[in-house]
Amino acid sequence: MPHSKTNSTVDGSRQFEGEEYDAIVIGAGFAGLYAVHKLRDQLGLSVRAFDVASDVGGTWFWNRYPGARCDIESFHYSYSFSEELQQEWKWSERFAGQPEILKYLNHVADRFDLRRNIQFNARIVSAVFDETASRWDVTTDTGVQARAQFIISGAGNLSVAKDLEFPGRETFTGEVYSTGAWPHEGVDFTGKRVGVIGTGASGIQVIPEIAKQAAHLTVFQRTPNYATPIANAPMDDEFENEVKSNYREYRTRSRNHFLGVPYNDVQPSALAVSEDDRRRTYEERWKQGGFRLFTDSFGDLLVNKDANDTVAEFVRMKIHERVSDPKVADLLAPKDYPYGTKRPPLETDYYEAYNRDNVTLVDIKGAPITAIIPTGIKTADGGAFELDVIVLAVGFDAMTGPLLNMGIVGRQGLKLTDKWEDGPLTYLGLTINGFPNLFLITGPQSPSVLYNMPLAIEDHVDFSTDAIRYMRERGMETIEPTAEAEQAWVEGSNAIAEATLLPGTDSWYMGANIPGKPRKCLVYLGGAPAYRGICDEVVAKDYDGFVLAGAESNSPLPVA
Numbered sequence: 001m002p003h004s005k006t007n008s009t010v011d012g013s014r015q016f017e018g019e020e021y022d023a024i025v026i027g028a029g030f031a032g033l034y035a036v037h038k039l040r041d042q043l044g045l046s047v048r049a050f051d052v053a054s055d056v057g058g059t060w061f062w063n064r065y066p067g068a069r070c071d072i073e074s075f076h077y078s079y080s081f082s083e084e085l086q087q088e089w090k091w092s093e094r095f096a097g098q099p100e101i102l103k104y105l106n107h108v109a110d111r112f113d114l115r116r117n118i119q120f121n122a123r124i125v126s127a128v129f130d131e132t133a134s135r136w137d138v139t140t141d142t143g144v145q146a147r148a149q150f151i152i153s154g155a156g157n158l159s160v161a162k163d164l165e166f167p168g169r170e171t172f173t174g175e176v177y178s179t180g181a182w183p184h185e186g187v188d189f190t191g192k193r194v195g196v197i198g199t200g201a202s203g204i205q206v207i208p209e210i211a212k213q214a215a216h217l218t219v220f221q222r223t224p225n226y227a228t229p230i231a232n233a234p235m236d237d238e239f240e241n242e243v244k245s246n247y248r249e250y251r252t253r254s255r256n257h258f259l260g261v262p263y264n265d266v267q268p269s270a271l272a273v274s275e276d277d278r279r280r281t282y283e284e285r286w287k288q289g290g291f292r293l294f295t296d297s298f299g300d301l302l303v304n305k306d307a308n309d310t311v312a313e314f315v316r317m318k319i320h321e322r323v324s325d326p327k328v329a330d331l332l333a334p335k336d337y338p339y340g341t342k343r344p345p346l347e348t349d350y351y352e353a354y355n356r357d358n359v360t361l362v363d364i365k366g367a368p369i370t371a372i373i374p375t376g377i378k379t380a381d382g383g384a385f386e387l388d389v390i391v392l393a394v395g396f397d398a399m400t401g402p403l404l405n406m407g408i409v410g411r412q413g414l415k416l417t418d419k420w421e422d423g424p425l426t427y428l429g430l431t432i433n434g435f436p437n438l439f440l441i442t443g444p445q446s447p448s449v450l451y452n453m454p455l456a457i458e459d460h461v462d463f464s465t466d467a468i469r470y471m472r473e474r475g476m477e478t479i480e481p482t483a484e485a486e487q488a489w490v491e492g493s494n495a496i497a498e499a500t501l502l503p504g505t506d507s508w509y510m511g512a513n514i515p516g517k518p519r520k521c522l523v524y525l526g527g528a529p530a531y532r533g534i535c536d537e538v539v540a541k542d543y544d545g546f547v548l549a550g551a552e553s554n555s556p557l558p559v560a
């Protein structure tokens with residue numbers, strides 16, 4: 001790998017002692033792996049990636065809990081950049097489980113020989129922009145110092161665990177596990193009294209699996225969820241042949257869809273059809289599984305409360321059909337927020353788990369957990385639950401957490417934590433004024449988590465590497481969005497969110513799962529196709545909204 005380890009002085013700036021690269025990549029998940037490949041193999045740059053994990057995989061390295069599975073069909077939830085890769089890889093199930101996705105990412109790392117550019121077991125603790133040298137100086141907890149012109153962050157959207165709001169975790173005499181950092185050797189629940197805290201997508205995947213093994217499972221639910229069937233199945237040869245013969249067309253259809261999946265049966269409004277037709281549509285989508293109900297039934301579910309009420313009522317009815325005890329069904333059926341305004345989880349036998357004799361649902365909405373105690377969990381109404389194992393499925397400091405935990409400092413000593421004190425400020429969800437040459441893959445205020453992640457990642461890595469190529473060809477040193485472009489993007493993104501039902505619900509999309517976090521919509525809700533159109537236009541206009549500086553410049557573009 002072409003890098004030097006010298007006491008170099010760049011343009012009279014302070015002495016730098018460390019490794020020098022053209023680009024540093026943060027993370028070795030879907031984003032980091034593709035970024036390394038693009039930068040090194042297509043742009044011919046020197047590149048170093050850092051990941052705190054001991055191997056590749058990102059979210060799929062950490063989330064090894066039983067039941068972990070992707071919820072977009074694997075044919076679509078995978079890289080599209082290499083036709084050979086698409087053709088050679090065989091998925092064994094319609095929706096791959098975590099082990100298979102991790103195997104796939106390992107295959108990608110080997111096939112494209114990416115590991116030699118990745119330093120594992122290394123957490124980035126600071127990234128400081130040296131304005132004189134126009135370089136980023138990165139330090140890891142292992143003492144590595146590295147300098148690069150560009151940083152591409154693939155730090156992930158859901159990679160920093162949420163802190164517990166109640167004390168006592170360290171006093172517990174049993175075992176505690178987090179779904180987001182599951183032990184590699186697995187956990188044996190046989191004969192144990194297990195408590196799961198959290199009924200988001202992770203809790204909903206892990207609960208049925210633990211229920212099969214544990215002596216007793218107690219689920220602590222604060223807010224019920226609108227979970228719908230994933231309808232997973234072994235891969236069908238005919239379906240595989242069909243997709244592989246027409247992969248390009250499937251990918252185009254995915255890229256032209258709001259969520260990045262090749263569905264096209266959505267009807268405009270749930271209120272424009274008869275009750276019978278609406279019911280038939282919901283039944284069909286429910287049976288088809290995946291995100292069909294959410295994204296391929298009616299187009300106004302996220303913007304019209306009356307339309308949303310129809311699907312919410314349908315899901316509540318299904319929950320009641322599947323859960324034997326009406327009181328338990330009632331607790332499991334969400335009533336006070338619209339469907340889809342929290343991320344809708346997909347499930348396999350989730351509701352049936354509550355029909356088992358060894359599973360108890362505890363409603364902690366009114367009587368929250370106050371502490372973990374040596375013997376188990378205590379609730380505000382005086383309840384004390386004796387447990388051998390506690391499983392935390394309480395979620396993440398989503399979207400901004402990974403970036404704010406890395407000691408990022410931009411021009412003039414501006415800390416990202418200060419800049420984002422009242423919520424994220426980005427241009428296109430990709431770049432930040434005051435932080436030149438830093439690209440955020442699936443950053444806040446981009447479609448990110450409301451788009452098929454591998455495709456969202458490819459789009460962002462391509463945008464970033466195209467910008468780098470453009471700069472290199474013109475001898476430019478820095479790219480940075482103007483303050484005006486950033487402000488307009490943030491206002492536009494917030495305005496779109498305000499036109500939907502999302503801001504009214506406490507969800508991680510809104511930062512509302514973390515006490516004290518600014519309540520701002522963290523996702524661009526205009527949809528991936530519209531978003532891509534905007535990015536294409538920015539590029540077509542020679543990086544409209546950016547200032548590029550160096551030997552030549554693209555002035556008369558606006559200057560911050």
Ligand code: N01
Pocket residue numbers: 069070071158164165166179197198199200201202203205220221222223343364369393394395396449508513
């Ligand atoms: O986290 P969450 P997650 N006391 O924040 C509860 C992706 N994902 O890890 O809703 C008691 O959704 C909290 O309650 P409430 C996916 O994008 C994908 O499950 O805040 N309970 C909630 O029930 C997903 O959206 C897959 O009232 C507390 C739960 O913990 C995202 O990751 C699989 C609590 C947290 O739910 C996050 O999902 C899994 C407290 N103090 C995850 N604090 C795929 O299928 C929190 N909770 C690809």
